[in-house]
Amino acid sequence: MLELVGVTAGYGRSMVLHDVNLKVTTGGGTALMGHNGAGKTTLLRVAVGLLPVRSGTVLLDGEDVTRLRPNARVKRGLGYVPQGQLCFPQMTTLENLQLVTGSRTEIDEALDTFPALTGLLSRRAGLLSGGQRQQLAIARTLLTKPRMLILDEPTEGIQPNVVEDIEQVISDLTRRGDLSVLLVEQHVGFALRATSDYYVLESGRVTASGVGGVGAVETVRDAMAV
Numbered sequence: 001m002l003e004l005v006g007v008t009a010g011y012g013r014s015m016v017l018h019d020v021n022l023k024v025t026t027g028g029g030t031a032l033m034g035h036n037g038a039g040k041t042t043l044l045r046v047a048v049g050l051l052p053v054r055s056g057t058v059l060l061d062g063e064d065v066t067r068l069r070p071n072a073r074v075k076r077g078l079g080y081v082p083q084g085q086l087c088f089p090q091m092t093t094l095e096n097l098q099l100v101t102g103s104r105t106e107i108d109e110a111l112d113t114f115p116a117l118t119g120l121l122s123r124r125a126g127l128l129s130g131g132q133r134q135q136l137a138i139a140r141t142l143l144t145k146p147r148m149l150i151l152d153e154p155t156e157g158i159q160p161n162v163v164e165d166i167e168q169v170i171s172d173l174t175r176r177g178d179l180s181v182l183l184v185e186q187h188v189g190f191a192l193r194a195t196s197d198y199y200v201l202e203s204g205r206v207t208a209s210g211v212g213g214v215g216a217v218e219t220v221r222d223a224m225a226v
């Protein structure tokens with residue numbers, strides 16, 4: 001479980017997040033939505049430990065991790081997939097996965113969730129499509145066995161015809177009982193289908209939150225239109 005309590009944070013003297021409260025529990029997944037520049041990535045950077053808070057607290061499974069570095073948070077079960085389908089382009093798909101574990105059994109287990117990658121293990125990651133690279137980035141993070149997974153706009157820059165593959169992967173992940181998922185996503189319909197509750201962030205403040213599902217699409221769109 002991840003919890004932000006009264007978090008204010010930003011860059012230099014300019015604060016981007018203002019007194020943000022957010023809770024991500026196991027089961028169902030939580031979507032974080034908001035316009036460009038609302039502060040979503042900044043919030044994730046605070047959660048991961050890449051950006052210090054000005055005030056407030058970050059809790060991971062009830063433990064105060066506010067002052068812990070990112071690697072210490074990873075050791076406590078935090079997994080982060082940043083924007084941009086990051087991987088090592090000169091290395092093969094398999095080599096990218098082997099950066100996390102040498103166990104072929106673990107890699108094969110992880111690939112169960114990503115059938116699109118199984119036939120591409122010897123292909124250089126730089127030659128994969130954006131959608132395949134995104135799946136590789138998620139698979140690699142899952143190999144660290146996180147209990148809390150944070151995904152920053154996983155469908156951004158993905159060709160529309162393969163967005164569905166990514167959506168399927170994420171929907172499967174949010175339905176796993178052993179994983180909490182925080183999903184930052186611009187596609188409101190998909191984000192609400194894939195998760196069970198949501199937050200809307202505007203100008204660094206939570207302006208709406210609640211139980212998600214497709215029934216919440218209009219509420220979220222209204223909240224984002226303000």
Ligand SMILES: Nc1ncnc2c1ncn2[C@@H]1O[C@H](COP(=O)(O)OP(=O)(O)OP(=O)(O)O)[C@@H](O)[C@H]1O
Pocket residue numbers: 011016034035036037038039040041042043
């Ligand atoms: N490294 C930085 N230094 C200074 N300001 C920054 C930095 N990164 C982001 N910002 C500013 O913080 C604000 C929030 O940016 P952030 O990237 O968190 O928003 P976002 O909701 O993730 O937007 P997007 O959907 O475009 O990724 C913006 O005004 C942005 O210009």
